[in-house]
Each structure stands twice: as C-alpha cells, then as structure tokens.
Amino acid sequence: MEKNNALEALVDITNNNLGYVPSTPTEFNELSRLIQQKTGRSLSLSSIKRIWGYVKYEGFPSVTTLNILAQYNEFKDWESFMFHNMENDTCDSGFINESAVNADSLKCGDMLVLTWGVDKSCEIECISHMRFRVNSSQNIKLLVGDKFTLHTLCIGHPIYVCDIERGDIRVPAYIGAKKGGITSISFMPCPK
Structure with a gap:
C-alpha cells in the first residue's frame, strides 16, 4: 500500500x-x-x-x-x-511465510506467552490435544481458567480460538490481536 x-x-x-x-x-x-x-x-x-x-x-x-x-x-x-x-x-488469501506454531505439535504442560497491541498478553498452557487453558491474561477478553481449542498461531496475525469453556458457560469463538497481529510468541516446554 x-x-x-x-x-x-x-x-x-x-x-x-x-x-x-x-x-x-x-x-x-x-x-x-x-x-x-x-x-x-x-x-x-x-x-x-x-x-x-x-x-x-x-x-x-x-x-x-x-x-x-x-x-x-x-x-x-x-x-x-x-x-x-x-x-x-491485496488478495484475500495467501500462504503464511512467517514461522507458525502448530498446536498439534505441542504436548501437555507446554506453555506459550503471547503478546500484542499495547500491554495485551496471555499465558496459555496445553492441557490436551489442541486444548489450552489461560493461566494469565492482561487487558484481553480471555480470562484466567478459560479453556479453548487452538489450531495455529503466527506472529503478525490474529489469534483465533474456539469451543471456549468458561466454567459452565460455553462461548463459540474469540479473536484477538485483530489490529497488527500477535507481536511475540514465547515457548516454554513442559518441565520433565
């Protein structure tokens, strides 16, 4: 542009x-x-x-x-x-050139810290195959304890999660980092 x-x-x-x-x-x-x-x-x-x-x-x-x-x-x-x-x-579709984190490759106990926007972040932990729990959140709509399904994360792109469980409440989906995308992804493997 x-x-x-x-x-x-x-x-x-x-x-x-x-x-x-x-x-x-x-x-x-x-x-x-x-x-x-x-x-x-x-x-x-x-x-x-x-x-x-x-x-x-x-x-x-x-x-x-x-x-x-x-x-x-x-x-x-x-x-x-x-x-x-x-x-x-430009075009409304394309391949992602940046490195992506595929949730399918994460193991139970692996954690990710995601940041975006101004002072927005969350720490999520893999709790089962492609299911995650929010361990901490700052200035975002996902709350500590929320559980959700996640497929892929990529710097510069939004985060899309679905099948959110918030206690007894079910929420269909959430999108974060719509403006500017995720700015950092830190990986912390499960301690053995």
Whole structure:
C-alpha cells in the first residue's frame, strides 16, 4: 500500500475510534490529550493539524509521529499498521511465510506467552490435544481458567480460538490481536 494512502487509512481509523472527524482547535486538543493518555507519548498539536489537513503541509510525518498514531489505534507501530493494511488491501488469501506454531505439535504442560497491541498478553498452557487453558491474561477478553481449542498461531496475525469453556458457560469463538497481529510468541516446554 502506498504510504499516503496508508496515512489516510490511519486517519480514517483514528476518526472511527474517536467517533468524529476533528475539525476545530478544541477537537485537535482533545485528540492530542487522548493520544497522550492512551500511549504515554505526545504528538504536537501542529503535527496533528498537519496530518488532518487543517494546516497546509507538503511533507510527510516522521516515523516517530506515525508510530505514536499507530499505537493510539492499538497497532505495535507504523510498520505493523502498514503490514496490516497491505494484507487487507491485496488478495484475500495467501500462504503464511512467517514461522507458525502448530498446536498439534505441542504436548501437555507446554506453555506459550503471547503478546500484542499495547500491554495485551496471555499465558496459555496445553492441557490436551489442541486444548489450552489461560493461566494469565492482561487487558484481553480471555480470562484466567478459560479453556479453548487452538489450531495455529503466527506472529503478525490474529489469534483465533474456539469451543471456549468458561466454567459452565460455553462461548463459540474469540479473536484477538485483530489490529497488527500477535507481536511475540514465547515457548516454554513442559518441565520433565
């Protein structure tokens, strides 16, 4: 995806997440405050106004500025946003080139720590053939103790789980890391 189109897409996503298109100094100030609050990093008011076309600007934002805006929208950085948009902008199918973790190859007691987005993670443990239990979770909808079926994990792609058991409740499916995909997978083999 061409970078100017990608920037427009990032602005559109930001507008959707805000629920409005900022067009006044007060609204740009509010966006700046929300970005600081969510990411812990600040974007100058002039940078925001240039990106939204409120102030004429012929250049292109710095990578740092783009990273902050991508992080506000729950992508790891500008590059992962570009990857996500390139994937959505082209063919709707393809082979995964990245290394994948096939749940079929894991043994009972093997554990995986998955991270994505801003401070989102979980530790899952293989409890039987392609069945897992959540041992810890941070800022995600899966809860400690949830049990589910998982087939494959891949960095840069979402996590898809199904047949979720939450006590007596059954949930059909869950998708996480929709924006930007899983950023890291750590494997801890079962101690013998």
